Amino acid sequence: MHGTLGTPEARRQPPRRSPLPLTLRLALRELRGGLSGFVVFLFCIALGVAAIAGVASVSRSLTDGLGREGRRILGGDLSYSLINRQATEAERAALAAEGPVSVVASLRAMAVAGDGAAALVELKAVDGTYPAAGPLVTDPAAPLPDLLARRDATFGAVADPALLARLGLKAGDRVSLAGTPVEIRATLVSEPDRIANGIGFGPRLLVSQEALDATGLVRPGSLNRWSYRLQKPGATDAELAESAARIAKAVPEAGWEMRARSDADPRFAKSIERFTQFLTLVGLTALIVGGVGVANAVHAFVERKRGSIATYKSVGAPGSAVVNLYLTQVMLIAGIGTGIGLAVGAAIPFAIDALFAAQLPLPLEPRLAAGELALAAAYGLLTALAFAVTPLGRAHDIPVSGLFRDRVEPAGRGVRWRYRIVLVLALAALAGLAVATAFDRRVALIFIAAAGLAFGALRLVGLGLMALAKRLPHPKRAAPRMALANLHRPGALTPSVVLSLGLGVTLLVALSLIDANVRRALTGTLPASAPNLFFLDIPASEAEGFHAFLGGQAPTGRIERVPMMRGRIVALNGTPAERIRPPEDAAWVLDGDRGITYAADMPEGSTLVEGRWWGADERESLVSFDAELAAKLELKIGDAVTVNVLGRPITARIANLRKVEWRSLGINFVMVFSPATFRGAPHSDLATLTLPGGTDPAAEAAILRATAKTYPSVTGVRVREALEAVSDLVGRLVTAIRGASAVAVLASLLVLAGAVAAGHRARLYDAVVLKVLGADRRRLLSAYALEYLALGLVTAAFGLLAGGLAGWVIVTRVMRLPFTLDLSGALLAAGLAVLLAVAAGLAGTWRILGQKPAPYLRQF
Incomplete structure (x- = not known):
């Protein structure tokens, strides 16, 4: 032979050592044998990590989008x-x-059609420089000054399509508008600064400031907001500061609210952070919840690796080396699941941007958020480790003989x-991450306390x-008798099923109760306790006449009327x-302006x-303050x-x-406030009208039409419509919460499936032995059905109690709303849990029941 491969010298060379540690x-x-038995493990880790990474990535994309589009959202670089x-x-x-300044005025008004039909609108009056930042899209497309210009003594307007439909x-x-006609010349497709306007209770109507002046809606004491937007597009953040x-020094008593493009909407950013949390x-x-599936999978893994x-251990490997080996293998698999998640x-914000960019009201800047992804990875790996x-540590001290006997006589150590x-x-690291990043x-x-209590309680329920x-x-x-024995025999599925299914049912019941109570708070108590109509911007000089007018329109109604101003707390x-x-x-309370009033008597x-x-x-x-907020x-x-009212700081005790x-x-x-505080100050009145018998849409519409005709400058608001706008927003939030919670419920289902799969070997052993002793399929099926029915009923009962308690705490203590125990959705969730437990258990054992004993007896 030529070469050196076959020489004695070559054969005497030591084998090449791998740079990797022996355990790895x-x-x-x-792992070359594949990931058999770890499918549920992978899905549980990947699902949880994907949920956390997706939420965090979308949040960062929104936050970055708000920062990048701050000038467009704000309408300038500085806004006062x-x-x-x-x-x-x-x-x-x-x-x-x-620098150059653009001016925008916003207020609520009543738009009245030719047939007398009236609708509340969010009126926005702009100057000739609008929009100074970002595009305004109309249909048909045309320069905004042309659309709003005065033609034949009539000003133009751009309207939200919802107003035309209404x-x-x-x-x-x-x-x-207040008796002044305006012509709708285009519909509004999008406006760049819409987010900065907050929640609107009516469709947008865009007019010029000349048109607003012609309506006479702006007068001393009327409710309106004026925004002065400073344009310095080339300035750095330091130059803006x-x-x-300099502006603050020049007019220190202005009392205006200032925002910069770097923090265009701090309240919205805080809302994103809260919702993201x-x-x-x-x-x-x-x-x-998926961690339970991890534990089940690892326990089954240890059973498979018994040999x-x-x-x-028989060749001298210490117990710690065995545990380290398989812990390394498990963490490698956890790494794969984490990578998938x-x-x-990370792809979720890109998918949202690609599919829904045109429908999103918010600027989204999708990107790979390394910090958020690292946090999600840490959550996944720590959960897998915990x-x-x-389950892996259990094999440390079990002798070799005990490992072989462990199937029928588990070690008690x-x-x-x-x-x-x-x-x-x-x-502790998981809890620390949750708290530190909250x-x-x-x-x-x-949340940490509740999760610990839920796990502890479900563990006790299973053991009990x-x-x-x-x-x-x-x-x-x-x-x-067989079903009862299956509940407590060695290796029983009771703890795993109770834990996995119990957490899912608890979450579903809590969400059902929260949803029902929030919607009831918005609409359910309205007919009995709330006014039908609110009236804004009632001129003080016409307040008595308007009161008499309402009395004539609704002789049996109850009218309340108070002076109304807006002020901002500037110091405590x-x-x-x-x-x-x-x-x-x-x-x-300190963020922006508040409605304030004065009264000689305490309000109802x-x-x-x-x-x-x-x-x-x-x-x-003097001032009377809300006790809870004062504390x-x-x-x-x-x-x-x-407080700063009409540009003047006023201090009260x-x-x-x-x-x-x-x-x-x-x-x-x-x-x-006491009446002396604002004696002589210009203001408008606020009035409410409560009709007997609750909501009456026809009567409300007739009163609004008559008001628009007789008092065109007064703005009427149907309470029902305002609550519907809030309810729509709440509904969207609830939908998002349900979508995220569905991930947790899906994890529970995966864990349940994993628990059944983990008990497959033991169930197969039982079925083979029982069939040899004469048990038929019907008897075995009845036994398993009774076992899972008992597990489902116990889990459903726990979920109703724990979910009801969680819902009560969140509704009464966090949301501070009245709580009503509405069990319709909760009982549905509990019933589904029972059916699911039975179905999953029988599905996991059906194949076992059809097996012939002989082939399996040779394996045992």
């Missing part, structure tokens, strides 16, 4: 908003000194402390059911509002909690509250604290 080499070698008044000459000069109009028709500082916790729930484990989650370490410590550390850490802590089944007297009939006890860090659920729906109400001759500036803001009797019943939807305010 053995794990990879065993004023309520109830326009900027003074000094304020306009301070803004103009920094009033039965088309392009070219006219509507009147310098401009903002909730959906992430739901995804984490799915991952933790290999015995071989390793990351790929799916749920795999104890527990898991070593080292593996329990790893479990505790992995769970927008609201209190919510994250509540096994103990009860063991102590019950044995039935005389074979099928019930002398501390500027921007320096105060209130709790999340109270931050809205209020209960005095502390302090005293002022007398009719009170001359001091969260750490306010007490005697503290000072400074807290005289009393009230408990307010907001659910009545009557007229009430966080702050009610």
Whole structure:
């Protein structure tokens, strides 16, 4: 032979050593046989990771989109908003000194068609520079100044298609605003700054500021918002901050709300963060539920590897080496599942952008969010480690002979402390990640506590059911006796089925109750407790006449009328509002403007909690504050509250604290001032009309038509329509929550299927032995059906109790709504759980029942 391969020197050369550690080499070698038995494992990990990664990626894409499109959303680089008044000459000069300024006014008004039909509209009046940032799309397409221009003494308008549908109009028709006709010349397809306007209770109507002036809707005390948008497209964020500082120094008492393009809509960004946290916790729930499937799969894996484990230990491998080997193999498989989940989650924002970009009201900038994907991967791997370490650790101290006997006589020795410590550390890391990355850490802590209680309770339910089944007297009939024995025998599926199915039923019941109570709060109590109509912008000079007019329209109705202004809290006890860090659920009070009023008597729906109400001759500036919000803001009797109203800072002392019943939807305010505080200040009135007998659409429509004709400048709002707008938004959120929760429910189903699959070998053994002893298929089928029926009933009962408790806590403590135990959806979920348990159990055993005993007897 030529060469060196066959020489003695070559044969004496030591074999090439792999750079990989021995444990990893053995794990990879065993994985060559495929992933049989780990399908549920992979799906559970991939599903949970995909949910978390997808939610986080979409959230980051939205946040980045808001940041990138901040100038378009805001309509400029800096925006200064004023309520109830326009900027003074000094304020306009301070803004103009920094660059070009565009002006937008927004208010609510009534649009009246030629036949007298009226509809509430979100009126937006723009100047000739609009839109200064981003495109405005109309149908037909035309320059906006041409569409809004005055022709033949009539101004033009661009309308939301919903307004045309509501009033039965088309392009070219006219509507009147406070008696002033405007011609609808195009429909609105999209506007660049729509997000900044918040929730609208009516369709958009776009007009020029000249048209708004002609209507006379803007007058002292009327409710309107003026936005002054400073255009500095080439400026850096630092230069914008310098401009903002100069403006603040030039007009320190302006009292306007300022926003920059880098933070165009902070309230919306906070909403995204809150909703993202909730959906992430739901995804984490799915991952933790899937952890049960991981534990089942690993337990079955250890059973399959009994011979290999015995071989390793018989040749001297220590128990720790065996555990490390198979833990490495399991974590490699977990890595595959995590990788699949990351790929799916990372693709979700790109898929949404490709499929729904035209329908999205928000700017989406899909990208690979490395930090969010790394967090999802950490969740997946830690979950796999936490749920795999104890089933693997069980084999550490079992002798070789015990491994062979373990099928019929399981070892009673527990898991070593080292593996329990790893479990505790992995769970602590999961909890730490959830808390550290949470927008609201209190919510994250509540979730962790609830998850721990749910797991502990379900574990106790499973063990309790096994103990009860063991102590019950044995039935005389074979099928019930066999079913009872299956519930508590060694290797019983009871703990796994109860845990997996119980979590899914609990989640479904809780969601059902939350959905039902939220919708009932929005609509169910409306006829009995809420007004039918709200009327805004009633001129103070016409308030008495309008009151008499309403009385004539609805002689049996109840009318409430109060003065109405808008103001913004600028300081508490002398501390500027921007320096105060209130709790999340109270931050809205300091964020933007609030409705305020003054009254000699305490409003209906209020209960005095502390302090005293002022007398009719009170001359001091006093304020009554909502007691719950005062506690969260750490306010007490005697503290000072400074509000900016019509550009003037006004300080009042807290005289009393009230408990307010907001659910009545009557007229009430966080702050009610003494009459002396705003004596002589221009304002409009707010009125409500409550008709006897609840909602009456025909009567409401007739009153609105008469109001639009007699008092065209007064805006009427149907409470039902306003609640329907909110209900539509809530419905979309609930749909998103249901979609995310479906992931957790799907994980529960996977775990249930995995639990049945994990018990396949034991069930096969039982079936073979019983068939040899004379049991037929009918008897075995009856026994298994009774077993799974018992498991389903116990799980459904737990889900009803735990889900009902969770729903009650969320509705009453978090949402602060009245709770009604509506069991229709909850019982449906529980019934489906029972059917699912029976169906899954029988599906898993059906093939077993048809097997011939002889081939399997040779294997045992």
